[in-house]
Amino acid sequence: MLDALPHPPTYVVCDRGYASHKFREDLWNRGSRPVILPRKNDPEVACPHWAYRHRHLVENLWARLKEWRTVATRYEKTAASFLLIAAAADYFKA
Structure with a gap:
């Protein structure tokens, strides 16, 4: 990668x-x-250690995005639409 x-x-x-x-x-x-x-x-x-301590922020972002994966893939099959739906849903959830 x-x-x-x-x-x-x-x-x-x-x-x-x-x-x-x-x-x-x-x-x-x-x-x-x-x-x-x-x-x-x-x-x-x-x-x-300052950089490693902030690793959890990225881990939490991926966890929140994975919550919306089933909703996004049910309606749209592209990665861009998935990120848009997941980011919008996460914004409104917060």
Whole structure:
């Protein structure tokens, strides 16, 4: 998925499931900074905690969008219409 991006992102935020030295090294080689906490049995690595703390905002956004997936896919089959319906519904819900 990272290969499809036009430019490497500044930060790549992942959960502990992606905490491998090979993946971190690949991100550094691409020009991105990995924001991945180490697994509990791994040694500490440099990770900007301010960026990792905000990861839950993105997780919550995807959770809210998934709530509206069945409504959007029932009426429209395109990704753009799904995002429009889900964003509007989430705005009115809040």
